[in-house]
Amino acid sequence: MTAAIDDKIQSHATAKGFTLTSACWMVVGTFMGLLGATELMAPDLTENIGWLVFGRIRPVHINIVLFGFVTPGLLGAAFYYVPRLLRTEIYSEKLGVVTVIAWNVALVAVVISLCMGYTQGREYAELIWPIDIMVVIAFALVFINLVMTVKNRQEPVLYVSVWYVLAGVILTATTYSLGNVIWRPNSGALVGIPDAILLWFYGHNVFGLLLTPLAAGVTYYVIPRVCRAPLYSHTLSLVGFWALLVVYTHIGTHHLLQVPVPTWLKVIAIVDSIAMVIPVMAFLINIWFTARGKLGEIHADIGGKFVFTGTIMYFFVSIQGSMMALPDVQRVTHFNNWVVGHAHIGVLGFAGMITLGGIYYVLPYITRKPLYSRFLADLQYWLVLIGMVGFTVVLTIAGLIQGNAWLNGEVVYRILPEIHPYYVTRAALGLMVFVSALIGLFNILATLFFNTREAAS
Amino acid sequence: MKMTFKAVVFGSLMILAAVVFAVVILPYFHTNKITPSEIFRLRSDEEATGRDIYIANGCVYCHSQSIRVIDWGLGAERIAQAGDYVQDHPILLGSQRTGPDLSQEGGEHPDDWQTAHFINPRYTRPLSIMPAFAFLGTENIERLTNYVQSLGLKNADERMKRQKFWKEASIKAYEAGPEANVRWLHELIPEGWRNIPNPYPTSAAGLARGHKIYQDFCFGCHGPIGDGMGPAQQYLYPPPLNFTILKDRGISGGILYYQIMNGITGTAMPYFKRELESEKIWDVGNYVAVNFINQTDADEEPKGIDAAYEP
Numbered sequence: 001m002t003a004a005i006d007d008k009i010q011s012h013a014t015a016k017g018f019t020l021t022s023a024c025w026m027v028v029g030t031f032m033g034l035l036g037a038t039e040l041m042a043p044d045l046t047e048n049i050g051w052l053v054f055g056r057i058r059p060v061h062i063n064i065v066l067f068g069f070v071t072p073g074l075l076g077a078a079f080y081y082v083p084r085l086l087r088t089e090i091y092s093e094k095l096g097v098v099t100v101i102a103w104n105v106a107l108v109a110v111v112i113s114l115c116m117g118y119t120q121g122r123e124y125a126e127l128i129w130p131i132d133i134m135v136v137i138a139f140a141l142v143f144i145n146l147v148m149t150v151k152n153r154q155e156p157v158l159y160v161s162v163w164y165v166l167a168g169v170i171l172t173a174t175t176y177s178l179g180n181v182i183w184r185p186n187s188g189a190l191v192g193i194p195d196a197i198l199l200w201f202y203g204h205n206v207f208g209l210l211l212t213p214l215a216a217g218v219t220y221y222v223i224p225r226v227c228r229a230p231l232y233s234h235t236l237s238l239v240g241f242w243a244l245l246v247v248y249t250h251i252g253t254h255h256l257l258q259v260p261v262p263t264w265l266k267v268i269a270i271v272d273s274i275a276m277v278i279p280v281m282a283f284l285i286n287i288w289f290t291a292r293g294k295l296g297e298i299h300a301d302i303g304g305k306f307v308f309t310g311t312i313m314y315f316f317v318s319i320q321g322s323m324m325a326l327p328d329v330q331r332v333t334h335f336n337n338w339v340v341g342h343a344h345i346g347v348l349g350f351a352g353m354i355t356l357g358g359i360y361y362v363l364p365y366i367t368r369k370p371l372y373s374r375f376l377a378d379l380q381y382w383l384v385l386i387g388m389v390g391f392t393v394v395l396t397i398a399g400l401i402q403g404n405a406w407l408n409g410e411v412v413y414r415i416l417p418e419i420h421p422y423y424v425t426r427a428a429l430g431l432m433v434f435v436s437a438l439i440g441l442f443n444i445l446a447t448l449f450f451n452t453r454e455a456a457s
Numbered sequence: 458m459k460m461t462f463k464a465v466v467f468g469s470l471m472i473l474a475a476v477v478f479a480v481v482i483l484p485y486f487h488t489n490k491i492t493p494s495e496i497f498r499l500r501s502d503e504e505a506t507g508r509d510i511y512i513a514n515g516c517v518y519c520h521s522q523s524i525r526v527i528d529w530g531l532g533a534e535r536i537a538q539a540g541d542y543v544q545d546h547p548i549l550l551g552s553q554r555t556g557p558d559l560s561q562e563g564g565e566h567p568d569d570w571q572t573a574h575f576i577n578p579r580y581t582r583p584l585s586i587m588p589a590f591a592f593l594g595t596e597n598i599e600r601l602t603n604y605v606q607s608l609g610l611k612n613a614d615e616r617m618k619r620q621k622f623w624k625e626a627s628i629k630a631y632e633a634g635p636e637a638n639v640r641w642l643h644e645l646i647p648e649g650w651r652n653i654p655n656p657y658p659t660s661a662a663g664l665a666r667g668h669k670i671y672q673d674f675c676f677g678c679h680g681p682i683g684d685g686m687g688p689a690q691q692y693l694y695p696p697p698l699n700f701t702i703l704k705d706r707g708i709s710g711g712i713l714y715y716q717i718m719n720g721i722t723g724t725a726m727p728y729f730k731r732e733l734e735s736e737k738i739w740d741v742g743n744y745v746a747v748n749f750i751n752q753t754d755a756d757e758e759p760k761g762i763d764a765a766y767e768p
Contacts, residue, residue, distance in 0.1 A: 257738075
C-alpha cells in the first residue's frame with residue numbers, strides 16, 4: 001500500500017473540505033441533541049420558541065448527525081485513502097470542492113426547513129423533496145468522482161475499503177430515493193401499511209448501507225496501516241462485504257414486529273436480524289485478528305484508537321440489535337428509551353468514533369502537518385467515550401423502567417417522574433459530547449489553519 | 458473471487474434490486490389493497506389540516522398511533538388493525554412513546570381540555586414533559602384539536618357525540634348557579650356510591666399521599682387552594698369546580714371517589730381509574746374534603762374492622 005503518487009503534489013482540498021464540514025456540523029448536531037435532551041427535563045425552557053420545539057429539533061439533530069457529522073467525516077477520509085489505495089490522484093478536486101459546497105448548502109437547508117416545520121414527517125426521511133434532490137445529487141457527485149478515480153487507477157487490485165465506499169455511496173443514493181418516495185414530491189410517502197414497510201426498509205438501510213460500509217472502509221484502511229500488518233483474511237473481507245449487503249437490507253421490518261404487517265415479512269426480518277452476526281463477526285474477526293498483538297501500536301495512534309474503539313462498539317450495537325429483533329425482547333424494549341440508547345451506541349459509538357478516528361488519522365497526511373494537539377484529541381476521545389457509554393447505560397435503564405412498567409399495566413404519565421433523573425443524567429452526558437465536539441472543531445481548525453509546526457518525518 | 462469495479466457496483470445493485478423485490482415490492486402487493494376496518498371513515502379537510510400541523514411539529518416523535526396486543530393496561534379498548542391506516546399518507550405509527558399513544562385519543566377529553574393542554578400541557582397535566590404549543594396561535598390549535606379529536610375515526614365520533622351531549626348538560630347546570638350545579642353533579646352518582654362508607658381515616662400519612670396526588674394530577678385546573686382557579690381555568694367552560702361550594706350540600710367521600718374515578722364526561726374533568734389505584738383515589742378525595750371543603754365523612758361509623766396497618 002505504498003503510494004506511487006507523491007502526497008506533496010496533491011492539495012487534498014476535497015478531503016479537507018469534508019473533514020471541516022464534519023467537524024463544524026458535529027458541533028451543531030450535538031448541540032441540537034443536547035438542547036432536545038434538556039427540553040425533556042425542562043420542557044418550558046424554550047417555551048413559545050416554535051422553531052426550537054422538541055418535535056422540530058429532534059429531526060434536525062438526527063439528520064445533522066447523520067448527514068452533517070458522520071457521513072462527511074467518513075467521506076473526507078475516503079477522499080484521502082481511495083486515491084492512495086489506487087495509486088492515483090482524486091479524479092477532480094474541483095468537482096470535490098463543488099460537492100463539499102453543495103453538501104453544506106443542503107445541510108443549511110436541512111436545519112432551516114426542519115426548524116420551520118417543513119417535514120415529510122417520516123423518521124429518517126423528513127427532508128422535503130428539494131433537499132432530497134440535493135442530497136441525491138451530492139451523493140451522485142461523490143460517486144462520479146470516485147468512479148473516475150477508480151478508472152484512472154494505477155493499482156489493478158481494488159482493496160476492500162474501496163468496495164465499501166463505492167457500494168455505500170451508490171446504494172445510499174438508490175435507497176434514499178426509494179425511501180423518500182422521490183417520485184411523489186408533495187408527500188414523499190406511500191399510504192398506510194406499505195408506507196411503514198418502505199420507511200423502515202429505508203430507515204434501517206441508511207445505517208446499513210451508508211454508515212456501516214463507510215465506517216468499515218475507514219476501519220479496513222486505518223487498522224492495518226496503524227498496525228503495519230497485512231489484513232488477516234481476504235476471504236473474511238469478501239464474506240463480510242457480501243453478507244452485509246444481502247442480510248442488512250432484509251431487516252427493516254424488525255421495527256414493525258408489533259404492527260399489523262404480513263407475518264412472513266416479520267419472519268424474514270427476525271431471521272436476518274439474527275443472521276447479521278455473520279457480516280458483523282466476519283468484519284470484526286478480520287479486523288481484530290489483523291490487530292492481534294498490536295494493541296500498543298493502536299493505542300499510540302489517536303486515529304487508530306478511535307477506530308478500534310468504534311469496532312468494539314460495533315460489536316455491542318450489533319449483538320444488541322440482533323437481540324432486540326426477538327419479539328420477546330421487543331415486548332420490553334420497543335417504544336422507549338432503550339432504543340434511543342441503542343441508536344447512540346450505533347451512530348456515536350460505532351460510526352461517530354470511526355469518523356473521528358478517520359479524521360484524526362488522515363489529517364496529518366492531508367495537511368502535511370502534525371495534529372495540532374494530541375492531548376485535545378485524547379480529551380475528546382474520553383469525553384465521547386464516557387458520554388456515549390454513560391448515555392447508553394442511563395437510557396437503557398430508563399427504557400427498562402418504561403417497558404416493564406407498561407407491561408405491568410401502568411400508564412405513560414405515571415412513569416415520567418421515574419425516568420426524570422435519567423433524563424437529567426443523560427443531558428449532563430450529552431453536554432460532555434457537545435464539549436468534545438467543540439474541542440474537536442478547535443483542534444481540527446488549528447491543525448488546518450494555525451499550525452506552524454513542520455510535518456513529522 | 459476477483460473484486461472488479463463491475464463486480465462491486467453492479468453486484469451490489471443487483472443484490473439491492475432482489476431484496477427490494479422481496480421485502481418492499483412483494484409486501485406492497487400484499488398490503489396495498491387492505492379493506493378499511495369497521496371504524497374507518499375519511500378525514501374531513503379540517504382534520505387533514507390539523508394532521509399537517511401534527512406532522513410539522515414532530516408530534517410523531519413522542520406519540521405512537523399504534524396500539525399493540527401487549528398494551529392491555531394503557532387505556533386502549535382497541536388493538537390497531539391494518540385497515541385503520543388506509544388513508545394515512547404518510548402513516549404516523551411513531552417509534553417512541555414519551556407521551557401516550559394517540560390512536561384512540563379522539564373524544565377522550567372535550568375540546569376545551571385539549572386547548573388548555575396545547576397552550577401548556579402542564580396546565581392540565583402537571584407532570585407532563587410535552588412542549589407548550591401556545592406559539593401555534595388559536596387557529597392552529599383549533600385545527601390540531603380537530604385532528605386529535607378525530608383519532609379513532611368512527612369510535613372517536615361516538616365519543617365526541619357523548620362529550621358534546623354532556624358538555625351541553627354541564628354548561629346548563631353550571632349556569633343555573635352553585636346550588637343547582639352541585640345537585641346535578643351529585644344526582645349523576647349512582648345511589649350506592651353516594652352513601653358508601655368512607656373506608657380510609659384522614660391520617661397524616663393518608664393526607665400526605667392525597668397532597669402528592671393532588672399536586673401531580675389536580676392542581677392545574679382546581680388550583681393549589683382548591684378554588685378552581687388553576688392556570689387551565691381560563692380555557693375551560695364550565696370552569697373547574699371551586700371545592701368550597703360543596704360544603705353542606707350533601708358531599709360525601711363516595712361522591713368524590715366516583716367523580717375522580719370516572720371523571721365527568723363533557724367537562725374537563727377526566728377519569729383517573731387507569732392512573733390511580735383505589736386507595737390513592739380515596740386519599741386525594743379526603744385531602745380535598747379536609748383542606749378545601751372543610752367537611753369529611755372519613756373516620757365515621759360504620760367502618761367495619763379497621764385495616765391491619767391502621768395504628
